Amino acid sequence: MLREITLGQYYPADSVIHKLDPRVKLVATLVYVVSLFLFKGVVGFAVITAFLVLAVKLSKVPFLYMIKGLKAIVILMILSALFNLVLTPGINPVFVLGPIKVYPEGVRMAVLMLIRLSYLIVGTSIMTLTTTPNQLTDGLETGLAPFSKIxxxxxxxxxxxxxxxxxxxxxxxxxxxxxxxxxxxxxxxxxxxxxxxxxxxxxxxxxxxxxxxxxxxxxxxxxxxRCYTGGAGRTKMKPLRYGKADALAYIVLFAFLATVIVLRIFGY
Amino acid sequence: MSIIKAKDLVHEYIRRDEDGNVKMIQTAINHVDMDIEEGSFVAVLGHNGSGKSTFAKHINVLLSPTEGTVWVDGKDTSNPLFTYPIRRTAGMVFQNPDNQIIASVVEEDVGFGPENIGVPTDEIWTRVEESLKSVGMIKYRTHSPNKLSGGQKQRVAIAGVMAMEPKCIILDEPTAMLDPNGRKEVLAAVHELNKKKGVTVILITHYMEEVVDCDRVFVMDSGKLVMQGTPKEVFSKVEELKEHRLDVPQITLLAHELKEAGLDIPEGILTREELVEALCRLS
Structure with missing residues (x-):
């Protein structure tokens, strides 16, 4: 019964996303999460949706397999939507039931929260589904290397x-x-x-x-x-090296981030 | 030339109570002198608590002598400057196959030692490939260690040590947790390394059958070195071995009993062939 526990739940497939450097995927996830909290209007939302759909398509992981992850947090999603619905203050209530007043702002916030949470889960699961735990730790180690200086x-x-x-x-x-x-x-x-x-x-x-x-x-x-003395003076058997695909991915990523920021500034 | 030399070695485990006062002193090694030739295959025998594992840990500087000195390849183990050079010279394989494999992929585990000592990436790959080949595990290079049998895991551990290119390899009861097949696999791999690569092998064990093909046998009991010699010399003293709570291989025991019963056959017979030959010579 304990054997059913899976961790990292890597989905093996031969896709562009699987082959990307884990650092790229970590940065991409970060950018994606930031963008989810940046967008304001429908256009921003459309851009993010396009980005997500593209990533899902490229990863070759079945979409149904991905949204399985949503099941676990359904209750959390319903609760947070409910709280946003009821507790957001506004001026003209659209629905009143005793002390409970629902304002249009609340509806907006609840919908936004639902979208954000589900996009968050699907988006981040692309990273764990396409990266082996080993690559992930490797990526973290090299990616966070600057912090070892402090x-x-x-x-x-x-x-x-x-x-x-x-x-x-x-x-x-x-x-x-x-x-x-x-x-x-x-x-x-x-x-x-x-x-x-x-x-x-x-x-x-x-x-x-x-x-x-x-x-x-x-x-x-x-x-x-076996002479382990910590990180100093160690070499790597499988050092992480950026390839052409990684450079391209970074360009796409920053173009995406820039678009989301610009759209936010103009309020779309 | 001797690669490992112990002179008057004493090791005491000191147990202290909460105030730091000495509660109990247990002498695990008691004035031992030992000399191991480079390129040889030696075995250290002894029942539980004889001090054989404690001795093994001195060769790899996992323990330091309380008294006396151990030299590995001419370097004094008590000098902290030599700790890492000595660990590169003398690799160690432990008893539990699961608790010494670090990585989740076979080849990455073999590469762990070379990574630690700063071998360049390209050379790590050649070393990993070569040492996996030398223990016959190259097929499993991309497998997870969790899916391997005990004998295979021990061979991976041996490859991990070999990839550091040591002059000598210490195996601390490497077969104690394995089934008979795994035991054979591991021993065959170790003998091959000794013969083909000239690596000095120090096998710590309490299985008599594993000792038969060694160049030299050391017997320890209660921290003391009590017997040494070729397997033939050691096993010809069946009664003495029994005093140290060790059994001789079955064939040797049979030959001994036959001799006791009055047959004219030599002491110290180690293999079935030898016994057959000795029996045929009787008229």
């Missing part, structure tokens, strides 16, 4: 992320094993309400943590034995 341990963070990704399946397997061992001795993980179930998990956590710490200790020793 004392941010960028290399250490990236290393921790990639080790965590490597050990997730191992720890899941181990949890499964401990569960089975305890079930064999009469433990019941299925019975009772949610609180009861959570309580039943406690005896699972202790051996899991003990074993995780032991693994961490072993791994640290193995890394030291």
């Amino acid at each position: 004392g941010v341990p960028v290399h250490a963070i990236a290393m921790m992320m990639s080790i965590a990704l490597r050990f997730i399946p191992i720890l899941i397997e181990e949890t499964d094993l401990i569960m089975k061992a305890q079930m064999a001795r009469g433990a019941d993980f299925e019975k009772g309400n949610i609180i009861q179930k959570a309580k039943n998990m406690v005896p699972l956590l202790v051996p899991l943590f003990v074993s995780a710490f032991r693994r961490a200790d072993d791994l640290a020793m193995a890394m030291e034995a």
Whole structure:
């Protein structure tokens, strides 16, 4: 039952977007998110929609597969739309029910919020769907490298992320094993309400943590034995190199950002 | 020429209570002298708690001597300046195959060591390819380590050490968690490296069968070096080995019992062929 957990949910396909440098995709996601909060009018919205549709088409990931991600946040979306609808102040209410007054501004805000949230999820999921977790950490490490000058341990963070990704399946397997061992001795993980179930998990956590710490200790020793001393003086087996497609992607990206900003200034 | 030399080595694990007072001292290695020839294949035998793993960790500077000195390739391990040069000379493979693989792709894990010591990118690729070939794992270069068997994971770990081009490789019970097939795979790979590349191999183990093909065997018990010699010399002393709570290989034991029963066959028989030959010589 624990094996169903997937992380990073990479969707393997042979597309232009898959082949882009992970740094480009990180920047693109950032630009896209910023643009979502920048646009004001219908024209801006149309430009962003065009950009999103283009990205989805190019990524070769089925659109239905992508909007699966929306399911998880449906409740959040409905709630935030509802709050915006009811709590935005205005002048001429279009709908009154007791103390609840809905203004046209509220309707506008609610619709905007719905659009923003769903676009946010679909857009960012393009990045996680087309980039392997390893590429993502690599991209983060090189992309954030300037911050190491001001004392941010960028290399250490990236290393921790990639080790965590490597050990997730191992720890899941181990949890499964401990569960089975305890079930064999009469433990019941299925019975009772949610609180009861959570309580039943406690005896699972202790051996899991003990074993995780032991693994961490072993791994640290193995890394030291292989001359690991942190980021300084390290070379890369797979260094990130920008190609022609990446340059083109950057041009498209900044043209898009500029368009959105200009449209905002003119209020479209 | 000796590549590893230990002189009067003592290591104590000191356990302290909360105030920092010494609560207990456990002597894991007790005045050991050892000399390992370059290019040889040696085994260090001993049951649990004999100090064999502690000794192995001294060669890789994961532990420092409490007393005495260890030299690896002429370098004193207690000098902090030599820590990394020594770790490049002497690579180490550990017991648990899962807990020593760092990357999520086989070839990236093999490249981890060379990356750490600053090998240029192109050369990393050649080294990774070569060392994966030398352990027969080149087919799996793009696989995830999680999908490999225990023996395959250990071979990847060995390739990871080989990619750093060490003169010597220490294997700390590399087969303890493997099934018989995995055990054979790993040993075959290690023997091949020793023969073809001339890498010195130090195998820490408690499986007697793995020791038969070694050049030299060291037996440790309660932190002391109690026996040493060729496998033949060591295994001919069946009673002495039993005192150190070690068993001899089955064939050797059989030969020993036959001799005890009055047959005229030599001590220290290691393989089935040798026993057959010795038995045929009886008239």
